[in-house]
Amino acid sequence: MSLVDSLKDIHLSILPQDPVKIDTFVFRLHYFWTVSFILVFSVLLSLSQYAGDPIDCIHDHNIPDDTFDRFCWVEGTWTRKLGFDAIGGQMDKAFLRKDLNFVRCFDESTNSDGKPHEDCWQHQYYQWVALVLVLQAGCFYFPRYLWQIWEQGKIQSLVSGLDRTSLIKGLQSKNELQKGEIKDKIQLMIQYWREAKGTNNLWAIKFYICELLCVLNVVAQFYFTNFFLNGQFAQVARQGLNLDENDSILPILAECRLTTYGSGGQPQLTSGLCVLPLNIVNQKFYSLYWYWLSALLVVSILALTLRILQITSHDMKKFVIVYFYRIKEFNDVILKRSNHGDWFLLIRLMDNMNDVVSSLFLDELEKIKPFEAYRADE
Template identity: 35%
Template sequence: MLDVFRGLKNLIKVNYVHIDSPVFRLHYSITVILLISFSLIVTTRQYVGNPIDCIHTKDIPEDVLNTYCWIHSTYTLKSFFNKKVGVEVPYPGIGNSREKGREDMSDRKIYKYYQWVCFCLFFQAMLFYAPRWLWKSWEGGKIRALMMDLDVGVCTEIEKKTKKKLILDYLWENLRYHNWWAYRYYLCEGLALVNVIGQMFLMNRFFDGEFMAFGLNVIEYMESDQEDRVDPMIYVFPRMVKCTLFNKFGSSGEVERHDALCILPLNVVNEKIYVFLWFWFVILGLLTFITLLYRLVIIFSPRMRVYMMRMRFRLVRRDNVDTIVRRSKMGDWYLLYILGENLDSVIFRDIMHEFANKLNHNYQHHIHGVPDA
């Protein structure tokens, strides 16, 4: 099984330069790895068995019938899910569709999704990585360039002083010009939230409207009397289905109609995958929504920026934080916050101290340089 996932090792690289939030990293790291892993699992027959096995007659070769039923879809009968298994029906959703004298096509629940699960999971993984790709192209390596290996404080004093001066010069020369840079990152976080919500609707369409409440139905079923309810996992991911009719010519030239009873071993895996994804997407969506609310507070509340900077970087003096937040814009604050998460804490403290002094000196010079009215 480990051989299947060796190709994913490049996605699990630990990046020591953080240019985004932990919640945003959940979208393009863990979620992408999970989706690609699930896509690989459902395509490995040696671990999940044949995707479909049908009970066949001697007139039709086994491989032909299995392939036909896999390609043309299968179905169950909705009215047979509520009947007692072993007495009225052999399995939920399985029974004689002509017992009332005619075949009711509206009673059929058609299953076609199983052919596309692996492709859909891989496509979802690409969608989750898209906001990360967009932010990397917009960020352009700015944080890595500003770090200059100062994430480790072990270097000569001359080198340290030179690098700190370069950072201070950049911050001073580009003061108040980082708002658009920060807003583009916030836009990527917004796209990540839109993606999670959109994927819930995508999977709901994929499963014919059964996915949106799938997790809630599973919880409700587990807490209720199971004899009185239909198992939502069997309803959406049946293990036993009926095959669409297979027509062939008989020995006398008449068209003979054959139907088959098929087992879908892959659905035992599919149901676990999508139960997990339902809860994971809900949790991820809530965390991302809370993060965006936090971003709105940061944009409109300088006091919150001061509080967050003080809580995160306790070595930095309070008056320095107050000065920087008061005399810079939100984008400058976000750039400093990200830099602080990547630089050595002592070096970052010194940079903040010198930057605050420079802002104070410029402010005092500006005040005294203005003639009295």
């Protein structure tokens, strides 16, 4: 079995795709696609970190290489900040040349106390990236987990037997659905609708809360990731995937200093250059992650705005039925006489039907007595 097959099996075991849709496409962007994106990089980093060599340092003192590597991995490494001149704002020549001055933060002749230069910063985050990504994935999945508890299997129980794939194949007209188990199942759904009409508001509000949590979580992820990267999250994204500036924020080459003590008790300072191959992956991930979060935030806010319009506007409900569910002819008295909870249940049911079944369901829904009375009043 290949690595790709193994990752696919792990992915499906963690995030199985439900045959019944109980939420929206934008909601799935959060708990399925975003979580999948994060976990893939987390697995890649974990494999490199625990099965490979996450750091490799060179130095010129009599210290075992493994000891020096472990120390630098735990205590962190150093680079100069971004390579910009603090006064003129110009790129430092040493930075552009990519010579050793770019990573030299300790000067043995002037900094015998072991303190780094003022324009240097320490990198200690990289050993935590894989774990932090798992925690972030959990934050994206939490609204889904909450909705599964609150939803209580309502949609599953109602559409059980209306398998979307089997309905699409060979069923192209309403006449084919006017008999057999499909007809009986639709009648049961109509009966439930009639009995539960007007009682679905709280159920729908719980989903709205989950949608709001998704938006708030994306905003929180921006702030948290920026804090995790020492305030440089946006800088990573702006510099792109390949530009040199990332080498300062997420360095591949950095400096490390270890202080040891001889037999006389005098400190001995050992400086070394360290290669951090994991930051090759980190650079690409955090660049993509910033743009993904930005797009996800925009889409989520638009979806939330559309949700508010659906709750408050009859015309918006009709627009959704016509253009999203492609049902051109139906009596919109159903929409006029349904509150937002009934509307939310209706579209969740229709998400699990093809166009033919959805149209038949609306036709049958119009025939129940409350709606017949409404048509007479109109």
